[in-house]
Amino acid sequence: MQQTISEWLDDLASGEPTPGGGAAAALMAATGAALVGMVTELTIGNPRYADHETVMTAARERAAHLRRLATELADADEAAFGAVIEAYRLPKATEAEKAGRSAAIQQALGGAARVPLRLAAVAAEVVELAESILDGANVNVLSDVAVAADAARAALSSAAVNVEVNTTALTDRSMAAALDGELAGYLSAVGRADRITAAVRARIGGAAS
């Protein structure tokens, strides 16, 4: 997060394993949360939207919190990914080493699934926040509500793939099922995000909506 955007994009495009899709998903969730924040900033205090002040103030605070969580998860993703790589590099010459390596891999995969699962929860909540400010948003920044929903949707969909790529490799199928089950609960926000974008486009009155 202390890199310039330009450097980060260069690193993302490079053949280094991190940053990768996990960090990209986290940044998209943070972007969605930041845009929710912007819309609330440009609505709060405007007498035309006084009726929505309570909702906007709550959304502003929650969006700032979710943005922090998302940026923390970008770092956590890198650490969890590193742990998986480390586990695969453990020695496997003896039966005991093989068993130890296997257990370490499984543990690391569980950890690597939980980080994008937490990101999916954050992204789903950003979608809910975008929904909560849709009616009362300053019309001058209504389009930014749609962009916030699009960004959070992308973060959620990306996080889902990043969860599943780890849970499918788990030998503990009941743990995998529990993680996948939690993920499924968040995924309903994908359709909600699409409805937000459609609602914004309809209100704007675009020809393609």
Place this chain on the structure above:
Amino acid sequence: MQQTISEWLDDLASGEPTPGGGAAAALMAATGAALVGMVTELTIGNPRYADHETVMTAARERAAHLRRLATELADADEAAFGAVIEAYRLPKATEAEKAGRSAAIQQALGGAARVPLRLAAVAAEVVELAESILDGANVNVLSDVAVAADAARAALSSAAVNVEVNTTALTDRSMAAALDGELAGYLSAVGRADRITAAVRARIGGAAS
């Protein structure tokens, strides 16, 4: 692009009009292009994927170009947005001033629609690139192809709203129809992106896919 990610997110979340949804959409397109680049980097040279070398090399080059275009459009968006604000601030005391202001606003709105329209074209092409590398991508980074598609989809959907918010305010309806018509051509890539993500999740074998 020379800001740190942390600073950029702070600015995005602030009540300043820029950066806003236009810059966020551009960054998501650049993120998608960068991830396509990463997948090609981690596939090219691996003998297991030798059959796909030509496609991967072409995609790598094109992705780097699209990433540059996307980052340029982030700056162009800010300039075009500034021109709209300036036009609205022109004097309107006399009939002549009113007419001049009106014409300036219309011209600025046309410019402000064309920037996200170009971004929509870039994002749609990033989706196509992600599709082109789907079959031959190193399986270790297959999930990143889905994240690239998700990011490009979000950029495209966001760019569409940003086009329409300007074209609906155009009094020249034939120009508006031309811009909206071009946009509609790019929007088919939204469904293509969804199919990429679904294909990746199916290949990974996630429970929720």
